[in-house]
Amino acid sequence: MNSIKFLYSAYAATWTIHLLYIGSLVRRYRRLKQELSELKQK
Amino acid sequence: MKRLFPILAVLTALMLVYAVYQALVVAPTERTMGDVQRIFYYHVPSAWTAFLLFFVNLVASVAYLVKRNPKVDALAMVSAEVGVVFCTVVLVTGPIWARPVWGIWWTWDVRLTSTLVLWLIYVSYLLLRRFSDSAQAPALAAALAIFGALDIPLVYFSIWFFRTQHPQPVIGGGGSIDPRMWRVLLINWMAFLCFALLMCWSRYRLETMRREVEEAQALESLLGDDRGPSAEIRNPKVALNRSGQ
Numbered sequence: 001m002n003s004i005k006f007l008y009s010a011y012a013a014t015w016t017i018h019l020l021y022i023g024s025l026v027r028r029y030r031r032l033k034q035e036l037s038e039l040k041q042k
Numbered sequence: 043m044k045r046l047f048p049i050l051a052v053l054t055a056l057m058l059v060y061a062v063y064q065a066l067v068v069a070p071t072e073r074t075m076g077d078v079q080r081i082f083y084y085h086v087p088s089a090w091t092a093f094l095l096f097f098v099n100l101v102a103s104v105a106y107l108v109k110r111n112p113k114v115d116a117l118a119m120v121s122a123e124v125g126v127v128f129c130t131v132v133l134v135t136g137p138i139w140a141r142p143v144w145g146i147w148w149t150w151d152v153r154l155t156s157t158l159v160l161w162l163i164y165v166s167y168l169l170l171r172r173f174s175d176s177a178q179a180p181a182l183a184a185a186l187a188i189f190g191a192l193d194i195p196l197v198y199f200s201i202w203f204f205r206t207q208h209p210q211p212v213i214g215g216g217g218s219i220d221p222r223m224w225r226v227l228l229i230n231w232m233a234f235l236c237f238a239l240l241m242c243w244s245r246y247r248l249e250t251m252r253r254e255v256e257e258a259q260a261l262e263s264l265l266g267d268d269r270g271p272s273a274e275i276r277n278p279k280v281a282l283n284r285s286g287q
Binding site: 002003004006007009010011013014017018021022025028029032035036039042 | 062075076077078080081084085088127130131134135138139141142237241244245248251252254255258259262
């Protein structure tokens with residue numbers, strides 16, 4: 001039972017890392033898109 | 043190409059779900075370690091993917107030093123960044139696996155330490171890319187990447203040359219693995235490779251867009267601002283108006 005906790009923790013940690021990275025990509029994409037639209041307005 | 047991305051994303055998501063099912067349900071339970079050994083199906087493919095991405099970074103860095111092509115430089119940066127993500131997964135899942143099996147979270151043996159050094163080298167590479175405004179930064183980063191890549195064979199072969207706590211490698215280690223475990227391992231690696239490809243693709247598009255925005259901003263500050271010094275250079279009347287003459 002105890003080892004199952006470690007197994008699920010490892011899988012959860014893996015997906016947390018990947019999702020955090022994907023989140024950072026989305027955030028950076030939105031910021032660039034906003035900068036691009038501001039440049040177009042000028 | 044734009045249509046291909048969502049198709050590949052859906053296929054990758056399906057592959058990842060199937061890979062988890064294979065790892066948690068279909069793969070046989072290891073006799074000594076029990077269920078915790080299933081961390082293997084995430085830990086090992088993540089390590090292989092990280093090594094592959096660092097190798098791509100090495101090739102792209104050498105190509106950049108030879109040809110000075112900015113597209114190759116972008117590829118080097120992207121592969122290093124996604125490689126660091128996968129290497130982080132290795133460094134996090136390893137201790138979680140080690141705790142119930144070895145009784146400790148971490149030990150400073152050659153395999154673990156060289157993997158941590160590898161991660162630190164590529165984090166330094168990314169920091170150099172992020173915070174240096176110098177025009178020489180891509181070339182310096184490429185040189186750092188070449189030295190960093192020297193650590194990859196050290197990480198992989200350290201188990202052969204030194205006595206370590208870490209088990210023998212799956213490929214070429216001389217140990218045996220159940221064919222059903224092999225199959226599940228390869229399925230998970232394929233899924234992670236597709237996922238890494240998608241992340242690299244997205245990050246490459248983002249990097250291209252960032253460079254375009256930077257170029258547009260530089261051009262805009264050079265031509266568009268009437269109050270800037272560039273305007274004074276282009277039109278001396280602006281300078282005269284500013285000084286009140």
